[in-house]
Amino acid sequence: MKVAIVGASGETGGSIVKALLESSTPKFDITALTRPASLTKPENLELEKRGVKLVACKLDGPEDALVKSLSGQDVVISALEPAAFGAQIPLANAAKVAGVKRFVPCAFATIAPPGVMKLRDDKEDIFNHVKKLYLPYTIIDVGWWFQLAVPRLSSGKTDYAIVVPENTAAGDGNVPSAFTDIRDIGPYVARIISDPRTLNKMVFAYDEVATTNQIYELLEKLSGEKIDRTYVRHHSPLGQDMANQIHSSQLSADDIETGLAQIEGSDDPTALNKLWILQYLRSCGIRGDNNPEYARYLGYVDAKELYPDFKGNTLEKYFQEVLVGKAKGVYKKRKA
C-alpha cells in the first residue's frame, strides 16, 4: 500500500510515519512530500535513512506537477500545521485527478461540532471541499494528547515533559474528555487507512476518557504531591488582562466567554493561539464535546469497536513514565 504524507516531520506526522514503517501487514511504501527547500533538512534526511522516500513538491505550485507526485499513491495523509491548512485545497484537487483511493485531511484533534472552534471550522472547510470533489476520504480525530495533559507539580518533577507552564482546567473539572498517547496515533492510523470499513467515514481513535479532576487525582496519587488548584469563579468576569492569564488556573464558562470577547479584535500577535486554547477549553471542558458518545452522535465510528484487539497506553502508565524522567514530551527540538 502506497502512502504519501505531508507534514511527516511534525508531531502527528512523526507518530504516523513511525507506525507505518514498523507495520508488516500491510507493508507500507511511504513517501514524504516536502518543500524543495526542506529536502536536505536533518529531520528529512533522517526519514530517508529510515526508508521513507522524499519527494520535493510545492503544494501551491502547478497542479500538473502535484498530480504527478501523487499518481500511484493509494492514500494521501495530511498532517499539516494550521497555518498551512489552505494548502490542502490544491492537494485534494490533485489527489482527485491522480485517482488517490483515500484522502486523510488534517483532523487529528478533539471532537467538536461546526461553529464551536475556529480551528475545527478551518478543518471543516477542507472536509467540505473534499466532499465537493467526491474524493474518497477518512477523517481521523484522536482527542487530546496525553503529552499535553500532564499537570505541573510544585516539586517541578513534571516540568521537563510539559509545554503549558500552568495547570488550566475549565469549569468544575468534572467533564469527561478523551485522551490519546501521541505514540498511539500512528498505530491507529495504520489500521484505519487499510480498513475498508472506514472509507468515507469519520473515525474517533482515543485511548482513555477522564475528567480534569480525575487527572489531578491520578497524578497526586502517583507522585504523593498535592496539586495546587484555584477554584472555579462563576459569574465573575475577569479584568482587562484576562487574555494574558489563560494558563493560570481553573476557568469558568463565564471566564472563557470573557476571554474570548477580549481576544476578538485584539491586535495581540498571540491572539489566535489564545483563541484556540480558550475554544478548546470551552469545547472539551464546558460543553463536553470531546467524548465517544457525542462523537457517535456526530457520525463518528469508534476505533475501540473497530479494533478491540488494540491496547493503547493509559494515562497512569504515561504519568509514571513522566515521574521517572523517561517521557519525551512534545514540541521539543529534536537533536540533529
Next chain:
Amino acid sequence: MKVAIVGASGETGGSIVKALLESSTPKFDITALTRPASLTKPENLELEKRGVKLVACKLDGPEDALVKSLSGQDVVISALEPAAFGAQIPLANAAKVAGVKRFVPCAFATIAPPGVMKLRDDKEDIFNHVKKLYLPYTIIDVGWWFQLAVPRLSSGKTDYAIVVPENTAAGDGNVPSAFTDIRDIGPYVARIISDPRTLNKMVFAYDEVATTNQIYELLEKLSGEKIDRTYVRHHSPLGQDMANQIHSSQLSADDIETGLAQIEGSDDPTALNKLWILQYLRSCGIRGDNNPEYARYLGYVDAKELYPDFKGNTLEKYFQEVLVGKAKGVYKKRKA
C-alpha cells in the same frame, strides 16, 4: 407517538400530515404549530377537521411558551419555507429544553454537499445548530419531486399540472438524478420517524433515478408527441438577459456559471429564486450530486435499503396520470 409539525399546510407538510393521519401502526397524535393569526385559516380548519390538533405559537416569541408547546412531543418536524428557516433556531432550542426525542429540520430536497447551493447551505446552518445542541435529529432528503419534473408538450396537455412554463435541462441531459412523488414523502417520513435506525442519521428517501433525457423520452413514448429541445451550448456565454431566460432551454455548465455571475449583486427582486434554480440545475444536472451513490458517500442511509417493502410511485405512472388529466400538480391554491 406524539408529533408536532410546523409548515403543515405547505406541500411537504401536507404530504407528511396526510400519511401520519392514515398510519395505524404506529398511531400518530399530530399537532400543527401555527401562527396565532393563521389559526382560523381555511387550510388549518380543514386540518383540525381531519384530526390534527392546532396550537397557536410564535416561533420568535418567548422561549418558555415555545417549550410549553413542545413538551410531551416525541418528534418535531419542520417543513418551513426558506424565508422562515431561521425560525428553526428558537424551535430547536425549545425542543432541546422540552426534551423532544427527535427533531427533523427542514431538508426534504435534493442531495448536495456544503458549498454548492445557497438553499442547502442555509439548511446546513440549522443542521449545525442542532448538532451544537446535541439534540437528537433525523435529516430527510427526498430528491426532486415528480410534480416538478413533467416536461411541457406542444399540445399543452401537461400544462395544467406544471409550474415551470418551459422545459429546462442542464448540461447534456444525461446525468442521473433522484425523483420522488410528493405523495410518497409522507409515507416515507412516517416510517423514518418511528425507526430507531434513523436516529441521528441523514436518510435519502426517493422513488426513482432518471436522467433528463430519459424523462423526455418517457413522456414522448407515453404521449406520442415529440418534445422540443434546444441543444447544449458549450462555451457560449449568454447575453445580458440570461438571468431572465433560465427557464428557456438546455443550459450548459458555462451557461449556468454565466447566469450565476449575472445574478450576483443583482437587485432583481426574483434574483434569489433564480439563484436557487440555477444552483439546483448545476448540482443535479452538471455535478450529479442528487443520486444514491453520492448520498451514501456523504453519509446518508438509503431508505430503499431500510424499507424494501415500500413501493413508491414511478415516473411512468405519474406521467400517465398527468396525461389523462388527473394529476393535482403542486403550488396550486387549494379550494376553500
